[in-house]
Amino acid sequence: MDASVLGKELLGDRPNLPLERTGPAALRPRKCVTISRRATPLKRGLGGVEDDGACMRERGTVAEDVLNPAAPLGRPSLSTVILLGVAVLLAAWFLATAAAPYLSLDPRYFGGYWPRRGWLLTHIAGGFVALVIGPVQIWLGTTRTHMPLHRALGLGYLAGVATGCTAAVVLAFRTEAGWVFGLGLLGLATAWAITTTVAYVSIRHRVISQHREWMIRSYVVTFAFVNFRLFTQILEVAGVGTRLERATAASWFCWAIPLLVAEPFLQWRKLAHTD
Numbered sequence: 147m148d149a150s151v152l153g154k155e156l157l158g159d160r161p162n163l164p165l166e167r168t169g170p171a172a173l174r175p176r177k178c179v180t181i182s183r184r185a186t187p188l189k190r191g192l193g194g195v196e197d198d199g200a201c202m203r204e205r206g207t208v209a210e211d212v213l214n215p216a217a218p219l220g221r222p223s224l225s226t227v228i229l230l231g232v233a234v235l236l237a238a239w240f241l242a243t244a245a246a247p248y249l250s251l252d253p254r255y256f257g258g259y260w261p262r263r264g265w266l267l268t269h270i271a272g273g274f275v276a277l278v279i280g281p282v283q284i285w286l287g288t289t290r291t292h293m294p295l296h297r298a299l300g301l302g303y304l305a306g307v308a309t310g311c312t313a314a315v316v317l318a319f320r321t322e323a324g325w326v327f328g329l330g331l332l333g334l335a336t337a338w339a340i341t342t343t344v345a346y347v348s349i350r351h352r353v354i355s356q357h358r359e360w361m362i363r364s365y366v367v368t369f370a371f372v373n374f375r376l377f378t379q380i381l382e383v384a385g386v387g388t389r390l391e392r393a394t395a396a397s398w399f400c401w402a403i404p405l406l407v408a409e410p411f412l413q414w415r416k417l418a419h420t421d
C-alpha cells in the first residue's frame with residue numbers, strides 16, 4: 147500500500163499530521179505549533195495570515211521557523227556570510243565595469259546596441275535593482291529581521307525582474323550574436339521568470355521553505371550576467387575561442403551550471419533537516 151494511504155489509515159484525517167511525505171517518515175507524526183491569533187503580523191509571518199489552528203506547513207518551515215514567536219532569530223552561517231559577501235563584491239564589480247558605463251549615453255560605448263538603447267537601458271535598470279536588492283533580501287530572510295522592509299524590497303525585486311526580463315526577451319530576439327546565443331539568453335530569461343514567480347507564489351501560500359529555496363534559485367539566475375562577464379573574461383585571458391564563441395558558450399553556461407551547482411546544496415539542506 148502506498149505509504150501516504152497507509153499513513154492516512156493509521157492516523158485518520160487529522161489536519162495536524164501532514165501526510166504529503168512518503169516512505170516511513172510519512173507515518174511519524176510531526177510537532178505542530180499553533181500561533182496565537184493575537185500574534186503580530188511579523189510573528190505570524192510575511193503575509194500576516196490568521197492561523198486556523200492547523201499545522202500550517204512542513205516542520206522547520208512556517209510552523210517552527212518563522213511563525214513561532216519563541217523561535218530564536220536566525221543566525222546566518224559563516225558560509226552564508228562569505229557567499230553573500232563574495233556575491234556583493236562581484237555584483238559591484240560587474241555593475242561598475244559593465245553596466246554603469248552605459249549611463250554615459252555615449253554611442254561609442256553602446257556600439258551595436260545603439261539602435262536598441264532604450265531596451266538595453268530598461269533592461270539594465272531592472273537588472274540593477276534585482277542584483278542590488280537580492281542579497282539584502284536573502285540576508286533579511288535568513289536573519290528574519292525587518293520583515294516589513296523585506297516585504298517592500300520583495301516587491302521592488304519583483305518589479306526589477308519583471309522589467310529586466312521583459313526587456314531581455316526583446317533583446318534576445320533582436321541580438322546580432324546569432325540564434326544559439328539568443329536562445330541561451332531566452333532560456334535565461336525563462337529561468338528568471340519561472341524561479342521568481344514560483345518564489346512569489348510560494349510566499350503567497352506561506353510556504354516559507356519553498357519561498358527561500360526559489361528565491362535562492364532566482365538570485366542565482368539574476369547573478370547570471372555577472373557569471374557571463376567572469377566566464378568570457380577568463381576564457382579571453384586563457385586565449386580560448388573567438389569572441390562570438392565565448393559569448394555563445396557563456397549564454398548557456400552562465401545560468402545552467404550555477405543552477406545545477408546550487409541544487410545539491412538546497413537538497414542537502416533539506417536532507418539534513420529530515421528526521
Ligand code: HEM
Nearest residue numbers: 244245270273274314317318321331334335338367368371
Ligand atoms: C538574469 C536574466 C538576464 C537576461 C535573460 C539577460 C539578457 C540580456 C540580453 C538578451 C542582452 C543583450 C545581449 C546581446 O544581444 O548582445 C543583455 C545585455 C546586457 N545585460 Fe542582461 N540579462 C539578464 C540579467 C542582467 C542583469 C541582472 C544585469 C545587471 C544590471 C544585466 C546587465 C546587462 C548589460 C550591462 C548588458 C549589455 C551587455 C554587456 O555589456 O555585457 N543583465 N542581457
